[in-house]
Amino acid sequence: MKVSIFDVAKKSGLSVVTVSRVLNGAGTVREKNRQKVLDAIKELDYRPNAAARSLASGKTGIIGLIVTTLQDSFFDAVVKELNETLALHGYYLAISVSDGIGSGESHYLIQEDRMDGLILLSPLEEDNYIVELKRRGIPYVLIDNQLPENDTYSITIDNFKGGYAAARHLLELGHTSIAHLCGQEMFRSTRERRAGFLQALEEQGLAPFEIVPGEFEIAMGYDTAQRWLTAGKLPGAVFAGDDNIALGVINALMEAGVKVPGEVAVVGYDDHYIASQLRPHLTTLRQPADKIGIAAADMLLRRISGEMKRGSNIRIDPELIVRESTRAPQKQKAKE
DSSP: OOOOHHHHHHHHTSOHHHHHHHHTTOTTSOHHHHHHHHHHHHHHTOOOOHHHHHHHHSOOOEEEEEESOSOOHHHHHHHHHHHHHHHHTTOEEEEEEOSSTTSHHHHHHHHTTOOSEEEEESOSSHHHHHHHHHHHTOOEEEESOSOGGGTTEEEEEOHHHHHHHHHHHHHHHTOOOEEEEEOOTTSHHHHHHHHHHHHHHHHTTOOOSEEEEOOSSHHHHHHHHHHHHHHTOOOSEEEESSHHHHHHHHHHHHHTTOOTTTTOEEEOSBOOGGGGTSSSOOBEEEOOHHHHHHHHHHHHHHHHHTOOOSOEEEEEOOEEEOOSSOOOOOOOOOOO
16 A cells, blocks of 8 residues: 555654645754654655645656766765655656756756756856856755855865865874875865865975875876886875775885885775775775765755755865774884
8 A cells, every 4th residue: 555644644643734844845844853754754665746746836846966977986875865865855866967067968957947956966067057047046056066156055075174184194193204196176175175185284394295186086096106116205195185096006006015004104085985995994084975965955955945045055074084094104123
C-alpha cells in the first residue's frame, strides 16, 4: 500500500498541516518537529506525489544542479547529500554537467523554465548564470563559487582556514622547508588555500620551498616531484592543493625510494575516498559534504517558499584529518 501524508503525520505524531509545511520548506516549523517529520519520511520511505503537488502549487517539483564535473569524489558526495535531502521534500534533482551557460542541458533547464530552483556547484561562469536566473526569477544557491561578490546566496568553504591549518600542522611538527602545489588561479579555493598557507609561514618568518601552480591532477603532483628528484633537492614537506596532487607526489617519491613521511611529509585536501586507502594513509583537510549539501538544500527551499527575503552566506570550516603521511622531520645523524 502506498504511504500517504497521513501515515507520515501519524508516525511523527504531528498534524498533516505540519508535515505539509515541512515538505514545502516552510521555516515556521520548529526544528525539533521538522526533524520528527524528516525521520518519519525516511523511515516510511514516503515519496510525495509530484504531479499532484505540481498542479496544486504551480511548481515543477524539480531542482536543477549544474556542476562542472562529476569526476571528483567531493562533488559526488555533495550531490548525493543534495539528492537525499531534496527527495525528503518531494523534489527531484536534475543534474547537468556543464562548463558554461550556453551549453547543453544547463541552457535547456534555464531557458525553458524546467525547474523551481537551481544549485550551481563550483561554477566557472557564475556571473552569466546569475544574470539569467535573476532575469527569469529563478531562485538559486551557489556552492563553492569563485567570486566573493556573489556570496549573497551561497555556501562556501573557508579555504583560507584550510590552507592555514595545513601549514600550521606541518610547522608544529617542526618542518621549515615546505612546498605548496596548488590548482588553477581561476578557482577561489586555489587562491584562498595558498593565502592561508603563506600567512602561516609568514608568521614564523619563513618562505615556502616553492609554490607550484597547475591542475588538480595526479600528473601535476607526480611531474613536480620528479623534477625535484632530478634536481636532487627535495622539500621536507608538501602541502598539496588536493588529494589527487598529493597522490602524484607520493607515487613519484616512493618510486624513487624516498620515504613518506620519513623523508618528506605530505598533506592533501578534500579527504577523497582514496585518502584513507593510500599507503601511507593521507593527512588531509576534509570538506564536510554532508553539511554543505544540507545547508544548500535548506537555503534553496527557503528561497523557493518565499521565506528567505534577504541574502545570506554560510561559510563552513574544513577539518584537519591527521593520518600517516605526516610526522616530524628526521634528525640528521652527526658527522663522524
